[in-house]
Amino acid sequence: MSKKKYCTGCGVLLQNENITQEGYVTNLESNLCQRCFRMKNYGDYQVVTKSNEEFIEILKSVGKTKDLVLHIVDLLNLDKDLGAIREFLPNKMILVLNKRDALPKSVKDEKIIEYIRSLDLNYEDIVVISANKNYQIDLLMKKIKKYKTSNRIYVVGHTNTGKSSLINQMIKNYSDLNQELTISPLPSTTLNTVEIPLDQKLTLIDTPGLVDRENIANYVNSDILKKLVPKKEIKPKTYQIRKGQCLVVDKIFRIDYVEGARNSFTFYLPNGFKIKKMNATRQTILKDLAKTTYTLKYREDLVVNGLGWVKVVEKCMIDCYIDKNIETFTRKSLI
Numbered sequence: 001m002s003k004k005k006y007c008t009g010c011g012v013l014l015q016n017e018n019i020t021q022e023g024y025v026t027n028l029e030s031n032l033c034q035r036c037f038r039m040k041n042y043g044d045y046q047v048v049t050k051s052n053e054e055f056i057e058i059l060k061s062v063g064k065t066k067d068l069v070l071h072i073v074d075l076l077n078l079d080k081d082l083g084a085i086r087e088f089l090p091n092k093m094i095l096v097l098n099k100r101d102a103l104p105k106s107v108k109d110e111k112i113i114e115y116i117r118s119l120d121l122n123y124e125d126i127v128v129i130s131a132n133k134n135y136q137i138d139l140l141m142k143k144i145k146k147y148k149t150s151n152r153i154y155v156v157g158h159t160n161t162g163k164s165s166l167i168n169q170m171i172k173n174y175s176d177l178n179q180e181l182t183i184s185p186l187p188s189t190t191l192n193t194v195e196i197p198l199d200q201k202l203t204l205i206d207t208p209g210l211v212d213r214e215n216i217a218n219y220v221n222s223d224i225l226k227k228l229v230p231k232k233e234i235k236p237k238t239y240q241i242r243k244g245q246c247l248v249v250d251k252i253f254r255i256d257y258v259e260g261a262r263n264s265f266t267f268y269l270p271n272g273f274k275i276k277k278m279n280a281t282r283q284t285i286l287k288d289l290a291k292t293t294y295t296l297k298y299r300e301d302l303v304v305n306g307l308g309w310v311k312v313v314e315k316c317m318i319d320c321y322i323d324k325n326i327e328t329f330t331r332k333s334l335i
């Protein structure tokens with residue numbers, strides 16, 4: 001019987017029997033499954049819908065080890081990415097806040113760390129990094145060496161937070177390996193654990209990300225998906241708005257200003273999205289989407305899960321229209 005072989009890009013079990021099933025390769029000599037090969041070479045993204053149960057089982061098995069865990073969070077989706085993971089993992093953990101490059105430079109790392117500390121979560125340490133820009137990866141490595149309990153370090157988090165991107169950066173920085181994990185703007189790129197021995201003393205283990213069903217990434221086409229992952233520093237866009245006006249983001253999201261004094265709305269969204277200010281009474285666009293009414297207090301954010309947020313200065317009442325599956329919520333202003 002031949003030995004089982006796994007894809008070096010996403011961890012899936014390789015097979016050459018069924019082209020419609022995951023892990024397909026024409027030749028079992030290959031190291032990459034066909035899906036990874038197409039993503040890497042042609043940017044051709046194929047969505048895989050897997051049940052979260054499988055990913056949760058993997059997390060639980062990590063929870064049975066005593067190994068150090070890195071919890072990777074996307075800074076643009078902080079509140080949601082922080083949730084759900086900890087409950088499966090009693091391990092020692094470092095919180096890694098990724099995609100620093102996408103946040104405005106004017107926001108200081110200390111301020112973000114202070115915000116997290118105020119939530120009183122149970123982490124050994126917190127590090128702000130950018131996997132793509134190789135920012136503070138050395139600092140993270142120092143902390144890993146400080147807190148590690150064995151030679152094995154697990155990398156966990158929600159999907160698309162940049163776990164595989166971080167490991168690829170560490171492979172480049174600290175090893176002679178030429179392996180490269182598959183990364184993509186699509187949810188569920190990594191499908192199974194992948195072990196990366198950086199050296200004799202340190203093995204990083206990539207894991208599939210937990211899928212948040214209320215995240216916008218599950219409900220948009222691939223063009224919008226690509227726009228959701230910011231490539232550059234987000235340029236906040238501010239609009240002065242008064243009662244009777246509305247703000248519309250592409251064809252996905254609309255806010256009507258229902259009640260309140262003249263106000264300032266600042267959008268923190270990836271730069272590719274277009275925002276239009278219009279007269280609400282004359283404009284019917286997106287009004288067939290699910291409506292939620294929010295009463296905002298002084299300096300609060302309206303967050304759209306997976307997209308970004310709108311910072312509102314004065315207290316007011318707004319109606320928000322968006323696909324019914326996509327979650328919106330409010331919080332104290334982050335910035």
Ligand SMILES: Nc1nc2c(ncn2[C@@H]2O[C@H](COP(=O)(O)OP(=O)(O)OP(=O)(O)O)[C@@H](O)[C@H]2O)c(=O)[nH]1
Pocket residue numbers: 098099100101102129130131132133157158159160161162163164165166182183184185186187188189190191207208209210229230231232
């Ligand atoms: N701007 C920015 N984008 C990043 C950074 N790190 C990762 N990304 C992007 O985020 C997207 C997801 O990255 P992946 O590394 O595939 O994320 P993952 O956590 O491994 O995702 P799953 O395997 O699906 O769980 C890709 O489009 C990356 O280019 C970063 O530091 N900055």
Ligand SMILES: [Mg+2]
Pocket residue numbers: 163164165182183189190206207208209
């Ligand atoms: Mg991955």
